[in-house]
Amino acid sequence: MPRPIDLFACIIHRTFLYHIYNLFGNQPYIMIETNVILSNFIAGLVGLLAGLLVNYLSDILPVRRRLTAPICLNCGKSQTLRNYLFWPRRCPHCNFRRSARTWVVEMVGVLGGLWLWNSTEAQQRLGLVVGMVVLIYFAVIVVIDYEHRLILHPTSIFGVVLGLGVGITLNGLTLTLIGGAVGYGVMYGLYFLGGVFIKLMARLRGQKIDEVALGFGDVNLTGVLGLMLGWPNVIIALFLSVLSAGVVSGILLFSRVLSRKYRSFMDAMPYGPFLILGAFLMLFLPLFTQTLLQSISPFF
Numbered sequence: 001m002p003r004p005i006d007l008f009a010c011i012i013h014r015t016f017l018y019h020i021y022n023l024f025g026n027q028p029y030i031m032i033e034t035n036v037i038l039s040n041f042i043a044g045l046v047g048l049l050a051g052l053l054v055n056y057l058s059d060i061l062p063v064r065r066r067l068t069a070p071i072c073l074n075c076g077k078s079q080t081l082r083n084y085l086f087w088p089r090r091c092p093h094c095n096f097r098r099s100a101r102t103w104v105v106e107m108v109g110v111l112g113g114l115w116l117w118n119s120t121e122a123q124q125r126l127g128l129v130v131g132m133v134v135l136i137y138f139a140v141i142v143v144i145d146y147e148h149r150l151i152l153h154p155t156s157i158f159g160v161v162l163g164l165g166v167g168i169t170l171n172g173l174t175l176t177l178i179g180g181a182v183g184y185g186v187m188y189g190l191y192f193l194g195g196v197f198i199k200l201m202a203r204l205r206g207q208k209i210d211e212v213a214l215g216f217g218d219v220n221l222t223g224v225l226g227l228m229l230g231w232p233n234v235i236i237a238l239f240l241s242v243l244s245a246g247v248v249s250g251i252l253l254f255s256r257v258l259s260r261k262y263r264s265f266m267d268a269m270p271y272g273p274f275l276i277l278g279a280f281l282m283l284f285l286p287l288f289t290q291t292l293l294q295s296i297s298p299f300f
């Protein structure tokens with residue numbers, strides 16, 4: 001079956017570009033190339049729209065916990081859509097500019113759209129539309145957890161619905177439910193142990209430690225990812241998350257020791273991005289991930 005975006009590209013192509021070909025002679029290879037350029041342009045545009053949506057959700061959800069008109073993150077006054085989405089992207093009341101993240105997310109959005117459109121491996125299992133929805137969900141979790149150390153309940157509830165849908169389509173009901181239960185259970189165990197460990201350290205040091213290693217949002221998120229990935233993929237994804245978090249915290253620790261800025265024995269690091277990374281690899285790049293794992297260990 002032709003993909004909807006191909007049909008759309010084809011209609012535009014027939015309507016607007018046909019006359020241009022006539023100028024150059026109607027050579028088929030030019031037609032194919034133009035079609036590729038046009039479909040990639042549309043894919044990039046869809047990615048940009050996804051980036052705008054991720055920015056909006058990441059701005060509004062941590063402050064309001066529900067969907068409202070866009071607001072200024074400095075003074076809280078509402079913004080016009082034109083100002084917020086396009087230009088000048090500056091608050092008319094307090095002159096506050098939107099953060100650099102806004103631009104980074106939009107750039108990543110365009111690249112993500114192009115990548116999803118061109119990667120057969122990424123599209124193979126989820127398809128374009130569901131793949132894009134999952135990518136948007138992942139991006140919102142990563143941005144909010146990175147900026148606020150928070151995984152919000154509204155995103156977790158949305159995640160359960162999305163995770164059930166994706167999981168049942170890919171793996172059937174039983175493996176989906178087992179995956180969700182195992183993800184939630186394993187992370188709940190770690191959350192519990194983390195709490196015990198912090199109390200123990202506080203007693204040994206004779207002082208109160210406020211930092212929380214794992215938040216309950218991480219437990220909810222791992223349950224959602226477990227639904228999405230199913231059993232036993234959720235375990236491999238968790239392994240990848242722990243591995244990547246270990247590598248990054250090792251690098252951070254090393255750089256802090258070198259720069260002598262080493263203070264806390266564990267800085268509060270957001271774990272959401274690493275959990276998402278593991279799930280992303282298993283869901284969108286299964287072949288690449290398998291090769292990667294085989295190069296690490298012969299067990300895989």
Ligand SMILES: [Zn+2]
Pocket residue numbers: 072073074075076077091092093094095096
């Ligand atoms: Zn303002």
